[in-house]
Structure formats: C-alpha cells, structure tokens
Amino acid sequence: MRRPIVAGNWKMNLAVQEGRDLAEKIKASCGNWNAVEVVLCPVYTSLSAVGQILADSSISLGAQNLFWEPSGAYTGEVSPLMLRDVGCRYVIIGHSERRTYFGETDETVKRKFQSALKHGLKPIVCIGETLKEREANQTFAVLERQLAGAFTDASAADADKLVIAYEPVWAIGTGKTATPDQAQEAHAFIRKWLVGKWSAETAAKIRLQYGGSVTADNAATLMGQTDVDGALVGGASLKADAFTAIVRAALEAKTVAA
C-alpha cells in the first residue's frame, strides 16, 4: 500500500511571517496525521522559518527547485546540500512553470533529479502535457519523453524515494481540473511505463500525485482513483482550511480503499 502524499507548492507567495502563520495552522490541523505524508514547499527565503515550525510535526519541508552542483560560483542558485541544511526532505523538480519561464528541459530535470537523490533529497518530478499537445493526441508521447528524459540513468533502488507529479499544464492555476478518468488514464500510463522501465514490484512502490487546480471539492474523487496517490497543490495550498480538506480527502480515500 502506497502512503498517500499531499504537497503544498506555495510558489512565489507569502513573506516569512505569512508563511510561518500558514505553517502553524496546517500543523495544528494535520500535523500528526501519519497516514498521509504532508509536505510544504515555501519560497527559499522562508524555508528555515517554516522548517523550524514543522520540526516537531509529521509534516515535511520541501523546496520548489534546486541547482545540481553542491556549491560554487553559480550566482543566484541554491544547492541540494543547502536545502538539506535548512531541513528539506523533498524538492520539486521540473515544474511546468520552470520549464516554461526558466528554460528547464528534460536534460536539466535529469541532472537535478540525480543531484537530489545523490544528496539525500526526495525528488517530486513534475511532468505533463500542454493543451495543444493534448488536443493533438500527444499526451502519452509527451509523458513518455519526459519520463525517459528524467529517468534514463535512474536505478530501481532509487524508486522508493521517487514521487512523480502528473500535472497537465492546461489545468495548472486555471480552475480547469482533469476529470478523474483523465487523471487515472494518465497515471495508469505512467505506472505502466515504470513497469517497463523497472518492474511491476518497483512501479507499485512509486507514488504518483495529480496536480492542477486541486481543490477541497474535487480532491476526493481524484484521490479515489487507483493510481492517484496524492496531490501537488498550488493555489489551494495557500489556505489552511482548503489544504487541510485536501489532506483529509487523501486520508479518507486511501483508508477506505485499503
């Protein structure tokens, strides 16, 4: 049984004190719900402050990005060792906003993924098609290319640390969510690819999150799908009540299914 994982991607929002306040509220509501893994991913400048709040809870700290080198002359970048230093356990890699606005490619995603693993961070690798690609029936081809790009050199031993977030680009921040069937179809495709890459046993361990306009209202049906093991939440993760409701939906969907 895969432990569901719900991550809040705060993106470029919330100053330090606002981040502290939100983390306190989320800790108070679901800081000891061990059946679901909860991860909060604030901006770099709030990692330390939020990490201190989460330290005595079951909630993990995650970053939204990293650079693959451990240190050196890379102005403006942050290394995996530095993320570990402030208490991060997770890191989001290859989010579509990074691919679209900051020129990240399958190659940079691969390097970041490998570096995260090498330095003891669990990667949440994001993949997903644009609307144009979906309409051109390219969804599976795009997912396949992104999976192959990220995981060419990955070994089965890395699999249990890996989380993959399926985030259709057309659903991110748009209020347009994939239907539960669309999400399940894509997740099943990803799972099958992982079986081919490694084995059925290994693929069964890897957690697949859905991301893209997840809300308190649609979380339960999305999470009710066999291959949807959690959610990567943007907008709704900025409100303690909405985020807590999503975590609860994951808990209930997966507990009932068990």
Ligand code: PGA
């Ligand atoms: P959203 O963002 O929930 O605001 O659509 C999801 C994400 O980008 O991870």
